[in-house]
Amino acid sequence: xxxxxxxxxxxxxxxxxxxxxxxxxxxxxxxxxxxxxxxxxxxxxxxxxxxxxxxxxxxxxxxxxxxxxxxxxxxxxxxxxxxxxxxxxxxxxxxxxxxxxxxxxxxxxxxxxxxxxxxxxxxxxxxxxxxxxxxxxxxxxxxxxxxxxxxxxxxxxxxxxxxxxxxxxxxxxxxxxxxxxxxxxxxxxxxxxxxxxxxxxxxxxxxxxxxxxxxxxxxxxxxxxxxxxxxxxxxxxxxxxxxxxxxxxxxxxxx
Numbered sequence: 338x339x340x341x342x343x344x345x346x347x348x349x350x351x352x353x354x355x356x357x358x359x360x361x362x363x364x365x366x367x368x369x370x371x372x373x374x375x376x377x378x379x380x381x382x383x384x385x386x387x388x389x390x391x392x393x394x395x396x397x398x399x400x401x402x403x404x405x406x407x408x409x410x411x412x413x414x415x416x417x418x419x420x421x422x423x424x425x426x427x428x429x430x431x432x433x434x435x436x437x438x439x440x441x442x443x444x445x446x447x448x449x450x451x452x453x454x455x456x457x458x459x460x461x462x463x464x465x466x467x468x469x470x471x472x473x474x475x476x477x478x479x480x481x482x483x484x485x486x487x488x489x490x491x492x493x494x495x496x497x498x499x500x501x502x503x504x505x506x507x508x509x510x511x512x513x514x515x516x517x518x519x520x521x522x523x524x525x526x527x528x529x530x531x532x533x534x535x536x537x538x539x540x541x542x543x544x545x546x547x548x549x550x551x552x553x554x555x556x557x558x559x560x561x562x563x564x565x566x567x568x569x570x571x572x573x574x575x576x577x578x579x580x581x582x583x584x585x586x587x588x589x590x591x592x
Contacts, residue, residue, distance in 0.1 A: 382443035382452045383436030392455035396436040400459070403429060403588070408463050410560070410588070414567040425570050425581060426473060429560050429588035430463035437587055441558060445495050453495070456586050457502030460556075464503070464584050473582050475554035478504035478511040481569055482541070484518045499586065500556040507554075515547035516555075516569060525565060533564040541572040549577030560585040 378388040383396030402408075412425040431437050437459075444452040467473060480500035488494055497513050504511035522536050553573055557566060560583075570581040 379451070382440040382447075382449050384439070390455075391449060391451040392440060396440065397455070399435075400431055400437045401434065402431050402459070403463065405466055409467050410563075412563040412567055414563075414571070423570065423574060423581075425563070425567060425583055427560055427563065427566060427583040427585060427588075428463050428467040428473070429585045430459040431587050433559055433587040433589035441587060445491070445558065448492060450493050450495075450498050453498035454502050456558075457499050457506070460499065460503055460584055460586055461506050464507075464554075474580075475507075475552045475582060476509055477515070477547075477551040478507070478509060478554045478556060479515045479548075479569075479573070480511070480513055481555065481557040481565060482513070482516050482518045484521045486521055496557050499558065503554070503556055503584065509554075512547050514544065515553075516541060516543050516572060525561065530562050530564075533562050537565050537568045539568075541569050543572040543576035543578070545576040548573050551578055552580045553578050553582070555581055555583040557583065557585050558587065560588045561590065 379391045380387050381389060381393040381396055382391055383400075384393060386393050386395070389395070408428050408430065410427045410429070412427060414423065414425070433441070440452055440456070443449045444456065464473075478500050480494060480496035482496075483491065483494045494513070497511075500511050500513070518540055519542050520540050522540050525533050525536065528536055555566060555569055555573070560566065566583050566585075570583070573581050
């Protein structure tokens with residue numbers, strides 16, 4: 338008779354016999370990260386202080402938040418989607434000012450994806466307050482996409498990182514490939530309002546297999562004029578989305 342395979346079980350000290358220890362891998366990763374943090378203490382993306390995390394308690398406290406009446410903006414796009422006219426409700430967590438402005442720059446351009454989680458917490462606080470009335474109902478999170486060339490250059494999509502944590506905490510799926518940027522566009526920050534509209538016009542396409550019948554939460558880092566969000570929204574609606582709302586970390590100017 339051949340021997341039957343034996344399932345190995347591991348127990349934590351003091352735990353009932355036979356309790357399987359499932360978190361060994363996660364424990365090793367956390368221990369490894371703790372060791373790295375001791376050798377190379379993290380530097381705050383907002384103020385540069387070392388050893389207090391990637392977003393330090395001081396910058397967290399100094400970041401102004403929009404109040405309930407300030408965090409929601411409704412955009413009325415100048416160009417209609419093929420399905421007709423629409424408006425876009427955008428919730429933003431904070432104004433694009435110091436220290437958040439410096440943190441976002443570090444996050445996007447200096448390779449600090451670790452800032453995504455603390456930044457997403459700011460966004461969630463704003464979203465929970467703004468959606469408490471039940472008017473903003475969503476069942477799918479979609480990040481604003483980067484063009485493939487920009488993604489290779491940056492190494493990650495900052496909007497996708499934010500969307501991951503937002504979706505996880507809200508408890509709904511995140512679909513990064515539901516929306517694609519079909520052509521290269523210039524950095525919006527360098528352009529005026531009219532140039533921004535021309536720069537992103539027709540630059541996005543949505544996958545109806547993922548979007549049709551869904552109530553989508555579109556996630557981006559900064560709202561400026563809203564042209565990028567509006568173009569994304571038109572593409573999602575044209576692909577069959579029932580509704581689109583947006584959530585951003587910051588809002589520049591009057592948004």
